[in-house]
Structures are given as structure tokens and as C-alpha cells.
Amino acid sequence: MKNKEILIIDSTLRDGSHAVHHQLTVKQVADYSMAAEKTGIKILVVGHGNGLGASSLHLGQSAVGDTEMLTTAKKYLKSTKLSAFLIPGFGTIKDNLKPALDAGITALMVASHCTEANVTRQHIEFAVKNNLETYGILMMSHMISASELLTQAKLMESYGVNGVILMDSAGAYLTSDVRRKISTLVSGLKIGVGFHAHNNLGLAIANSVTAVENGATILDTTSRGFGAGAGNCQMEVVVAVLEKMGYQTNLDLYRLMDISEEIVSHFMTHSQEINKMTLSSGLAGVFSGFAPHAQKAAEKYGVDVRDIFMELGKRSIVAGQEDAIIDVAMNLKQKKSSSEENFQIESLT
Numbered sequence: 588m589k590n591k592e593i594l595i596i597d598s599t600l601r602d603g604s605h606a607v608h609h610q611l612t613v614k615q616v617a618d619y620s621m622a623a624e625k626t627g628i629k630i631l632v633v634g635h636g637n638g639l640g641a642s643s644l645h646l647g648q649s650a651v652g653d654t655e656m657l658t659t660a661k662k663y664l665k666s667t668k669l670s671a672f673l674i675p676g677f678g679t680i681k682d683n684l685k686p687a688l689d690a691g692i693t694a695l696m697v698a699s700h701c702t703e704a705n706v707t708r709q710h711i712e713f714a715v716k717n718n719l720e721t722y723g724i725l726m727m728s729h730m731i732s733a734s735e736l737l738t739q740a741k742l743m744e745s746y747g748v749n750g751v752i753l754m755d756s757a758g759a760y761l762t763s764d765v766r767r768k769i770s771t772l773v774s775g776l777k778i779g780v781g782f783h784a785h786n787n788l789g790l791a792i793a794n795s796v797t798a799v800e801n802g803a804t805i806l807d808t809t810s811r812g813f814g815a816g817a818g819n820c821q822m823e824v825v826v827a828v829l830e831k832m833g834y835q836t837n838l839d840l841y842r843l844m845d846i847s848e849e850i851v852s853h854f855m856t857h858s859q860e861i862n863k864m865t866l867s868s869g870l871a872g873v874f875s876g877f878a879p880h881a882q883k884a885a886e887k888y889g890v891d892v893r894d895i896f897m898e899l900g901k902r903s904i905v906a907g908q909e910d911a912i913i914d915v916a917m918n919l920k921q922k923k924s925s926s927e928e929n930f931q932i933e934s935l936t
Contacts (some may be wrong), residue, residue, distance in 0.1 A: 589899025591805060592804075593805070594735075596630045596632065596670075596805065597784075598632040598715060598809050598819065599636050599822070600619055600631065600634070601672050603809055603851070605815035605876050606791065606813055606818070606856070608647055608879065609636055609642065611649075611656070612658075613651055613659050618634075619739065620659070620660040621663040622845075622846045623846065624664050624665060626843055627837055627838045628667050631667050631695060632672050633657055633660045633669060633874075633898050634656055634671055635647075636815065637672075638672035639684065639687055640673075641674065649858055652690075653671070653720060654690050656731065657671060657691065658691065659742075659821070666914075669691055671696070672696040673687075673698070674697075674698050674699065674705070675697070675709075676907070680709065681712050682909075684713065688719075695721050695809075696752075697721065697748075698725075699726065699731055701725040701728045701731050701736060702729070704742040707742075711747060721747065722749055722751070723740070723748040725739055725750070725751065728753040728768065728873075728904075729752070729756075729759040729760055729764065730903065733767050736772065738739065744776055749777050749779060750779030750780060752782065752783055753798075755784050755785050755815075756874050757871070757874055757875060758786055758787025758865070758869040759788070759926070760784070760788075761788075762797045765782065765794045769782060769802060771799075774802075779804045780798075780802060782819055783805070783807035784875065785817065785818070785869075786816070786819065786821075787866060788863045788866070788869040789817075789900040791818070791819060792825055796828055801831060807884055808822035808825055809821070811851040812851075813851050815875035815878070816876070816878055817862075817865035817868075823844050840873040865878060867892070870897075871899060871900030871901075873896050873899045873904065874905060874906045877896075877906075879929070884912050888916040888917060888919065889923070890916055895916055895919065901914065
């Protein structure tokens with residue numbers, strides 16, 4: 588197994604967008620793409636954090652449109668494949684995928700909620716027909732069992748993907764979860780299996796390494812861990828760890844370190860850290876990208892952001908259901924007010 592190359596996918600210019608409210612600039616895209624090309628990265632994913640067509644008031648508006656981001660990155664990529672990310676429902680073939688093809692993508696990530704792989708069929712088949720290196724992504728994959736994930740992954744395999752990637756969107760996985768689910772997919776599929784980690788529980792590197800040890804050959808990562816929530820699996824760190832363990836990535840580790848220090852550090856408006864919001868997100872199993880919305884709701888309604896996350900987790904809320912955050916915050920405020928009123932009545936009596 589250690590003689591087989593581990594494919595490191597670079598999602599810095601996609602997942603990292605979440606960390607800066609989708610405000611990456613043309614210059615930042617250009618600077619990073621130029622540098623990434625020199626590291627040996629095989630696939631660079633570029634665009635809004637939620638993919639093609641997702642820029643909106645509801646999810647956050649990009650400073651730069653999909654096409655401009657992709658065409659900018661393409662100017663600097665020769666050996667590195669340019670990839671877009673698409674969630675059916677946010678992006679369509681006609682309005683978003685075809686323009687992305689015209690912009691020069693040669694790879695595509697097609698993602699769905701972990702129970703809804705069937706909605707990706709037409710998008711995957713279109714991508715395969717157009718000779719794109721295509722990967723299926725099952726988001727919020729902590730929410731269902733290993734056997735259920737295999738059923739969904741097999742659908743994507745039947746549509747023609749090169750591999751299936753389990754996304755730990757909430758940073759909720761323990762290493763035991765990774766071991767069980769990755770090994771199930773590796774045993775049941777004939778295509779590559781990958782893992783996309785978030786660091787809300789401080790386990791992104793450990794979970795990514797565990798995935799590789801159990802047969803995964805694809806890791807989706809970001810430079811400096813730049814991404815939603817407490818950040819992603821930090822690319823330069825996991826590459827260093829894998830190489831120390833004897834695995835092959837065929838990447839220039841020193842250049843990866845330099846990019847992290849000299850370029851990506853300047854993109855970041857705050858450090859990627861585990862705080863009460865991101866930790867609560869991981870514990871509750873709630874999408875990491877909800878953090879800024881939950882914080883605003885907590886401040887507006889005077890409730891604890893941790894309670895918001897825990898209640899969202901109980902309701903099994905997933906990406907795209909951001910409106911539920913306000914409902915939860917309002918209900919928590921109402922309960923808090925009722926509790927305070929009861930306390931005052933009891934005090935008077």
C-alpha cells in the first residue's frame with residue numbers, strides 16, 4: 588500500500604472561501620494558483636465555498652464570480668488540473684457547469700448530502716462524457732452508517748466517477764468512525780476512496796492518516812488548514828506525516844510550507860482554531876459553515892451559540908437549511924424568557 592501514491596487534492600481556493608465569507612480576490616486566486624502549480628499538486632479546486640452557482644445572499648456572495656475565478660486560476664496551471672465543485676440544486680449544467688468547462692476546468696467534484704447521491708447522476712454523467720476527471724462527494728457523511736454510505740457510493744460509482752470522497756462536513760468523526768467507514772467503501776468499491784476532514788474536534792490529521800491506513804488513496808486538504816469551521820486537514824502537515832510514515836505524495840513539501848507561510852497566512856482574517864463554536868459544531872455534528880450564521884443569531888437573540896449548535900444537531904439540520912438557525916435561536920430565546928419569568932415569580936412567592 589505504501590508504494591501507491593496518495594492523491595492530495597487542494598481545496599484551498601474553495602473551502603478556504605468559507606473562512607473569509609467568500610471574499611477571495613482575483614489577485615489571491617492568481618498568487619495561489621501560480622504557487623500551487625510549482626508544488627506538484629495534481630488537482631486544484633477553485634470557487635465559492637458551496638460551489639458553482641452558490642453565490643447568493645442566502646449562502647454568501649462571492650467577491651469574484653465563478654467564471655472569473657476559474658479563468659484566473661487557469662492562466663497559471665499547466666500540469667495541475669483545474670477543478671470546480673458543484674452541488675446539484677445550487678449549480679446547474681446549463682448555467683454553471685458548461686461555463687466552467689469553457690473556462691478550462693479539467694476536473695470536477697460533484698457533491699450531495701450523504702443520502703442523496705441519486706441527484707448527482709446527470710451532472711456526473713455530463714462531466715464524464717466531457718472527459719473531466721470526476722469525483723463524487725458525500726457530504727455530512729457522519730450522519731449515516733458505513734453500509735448506507737456504501738450504497739450511496741455505489742450509485743456514484745455506477746455513474747462513472749473516478750473516486751468517491753467522504754466529507755466530514757461537521758468535523759464530527761472519531762478515528763474509529765473513519766476506520767469503519769473507509770474500510771467498508773474500500774472493500775465494496777472498485778474505484779478510489781477518499782476523505783475530506785475538518786478539525787472541529789482536533790482530529791483532522793489523525794482522521795486523514797487513519798483513512799489512508801485503511802485503504803483511502805485520496806485526501807482532500809487545504810494549505811494551512813484554511814477552511815470552514817476550525818479548518819480543514821492541513822495539507823503541508825499531512826503530507827509531512829504521510830512521507831514520514833513511508834507513503835508517497837510526490838509533492839514538494841518545502842514549497843507547500845512556503846505557500847502556507849508566505850501566501851495563505853495573508854489570506855486569513857483570523858487564525859484557524861478550535862473555539863466554543865467550532866467545538867460545539869463538531870460535538871453536535873453540524874455543518875462547519877454554519878458558524879458565522881449561528882454567531883450572528885446568538886448575538887441578535889441573546890442566547891448561547893453552543894445551545895444553537897446542539898439544537899441544530901438534534902434536528903439533523905444540514906447545509907442549505909440555514910434558515911433553521913434563526914428558528915432555533917428564537918425558540919431558545921423564548922425558553923430563556925419563560926424560564927426567567929418563572930424564576931422571578933418563584934422569587935416573589
